[in-house]
Amino acid sequence: MADQAAVIVGVDASEGSLRAVRWAAHEAARRGADLRLFHACVVDPGDEAELLPEHVTRRTRHAAKIARTAAPGVEVDVHVELGLAVDLLLAASGTAALIVLGSHGLGGLRGALTGSVTLRVAAGAHCPVVVFRGQAGPQGPxxxxxxxxxxxxxxxxxxxxxxxxxxxxxxxxxxxxxxxxxxxxxxxxxxxxxxxxxxxxxxxxxxxxxxxxxxxxxxxxxxxxxxxxxxxxxxxxxxxxxxxxxxxxxxxxxxxxxxxxxxxx
Structure with missing residues (x-):
């Protein structure tokens, strides 16, 4: 377990989310910190919490594989939590080193950024938030x-x-x-x-x-x-x-x- 507070990265179904995972893995390696893959899951009241949909398990496992490949020395943990992504991420931001999100947010939100999970977390988090957009040139300033x-x-x-x-x-x-x-x-x-x-x-x-x-x-x-x-x-x-x-x-x-x-x- 790294001494530094963890870097948290949101995971959803978008390709932008996976690019954010790669970026966050490299950032965790630079910081000597753990990487926490976060996915918010909402289930029906009658469902058992431990019976998560198969696509969620498949998605988070795939993201974890990408993270470990990008930064082999980083400890990667997967956190699937029940509830609203905004509330859970804002609560986690109190002890996180950094939160990394794709530009479209979590939970399949698309369209205009205003009002999305990403914007609300960026505005309300207690730690810095990186929104992964476009490309991160390796040599640029x-x-x-x-x-x-x-x-x-x-x-x-x-x-x-x-x-x-x-x-x-x-x-x-x-x-x-x-x-x-x-x-x-x-x-x-x-x-x-x-x-x-x-x-x-x-x-x-x-x-x-x-x-x-x-x-x-x-x-x-x-x-x-x-x-x-x-x-x-x-x-x-x-x-x-x-x-x-x-x-x-x-x-x-x-x-x-x-x-x-x-x-x-």
Whole structure:
């Protein structure tokens, strides 16, 4: 049993779920953590809880085989729990190191992301949540969006750790307000000071900064490094109204990003 808190990955019937399992297995290996495969199952009141449908057993066994093949040294556990995926995952997030979900969520949910299990967990979890979208380029940088909120500080810490663990560059991006002629580039100064501090703590980390005058931070984060393998964004808090709590930047990224997105509270 690893000393670190477990990485939890959701398993459902989608191909995106299996890609998320592979990514989560590699992430657990980097962290020296166990990997927990999670599937929520709802049964009729008259059914025996232990008599799970055959397709659930087959699906989770297949996912476990993929995880063990992707990261042979990682301890893989399968957890099939009865109840609603959102409630169970939010409860598990209190002790998890990370939750990884496919972009379509759990339990066969399809269509628009808003209102899905994935979005609600990303907005309400107590630990970071990675939503596996698109492709994770093996050599691309980690991109993090920063602003003035405490959530940005947490996102930056997560992104630094991710870049260091992967041995790839870190791109620190900020969507600045359109400048007024004759004013000092305050956003650029603040970002340069931030990066200077990172360079002292992590001298081997290749860090670049980008300040882009754009009112849509999600667009900036997706554009500054098209080959990014992970985009990290902070979320200001948790609450019952998932979309409002996650914010427009997180919502846009989870709907449109071409690579995995980490939401850090």
């Amino acid at each position: 980690v991109v993090v969006g920063v602003g003035s909120s405490p959530a940005s500080e947490e996102a930056l810490r997560f992104a630094v750790d991710a870049a260091v663990a992967r041995g790839v560059p870190l791109v620190v991006a900020h969507a600045g307000r359109p400048s007024v002629p004759g004013t000092a580039p305050e956003d650029r100064r603040d970002l340069d000071e931030l990066v200077a501090g990172l360079a002292q703590k992590h001298p081997d980390l290749d860090v670049t900064t980008r300040v882009v005058e754009d009112r849509e931070p999600a667009r900036v984060l997706m554009a500054v490094a098209p080959d990014a393998q992970l985009i990290v964004v902070g979320s200001r808090g948790r609450g019952p109204v998932a979309g409002a709590v996650l914010g427009s930047t997180g919502n846009d990224l989870l709907a449109r990003s071409a690579c995995p997105v980490a939401v850090v509270h």
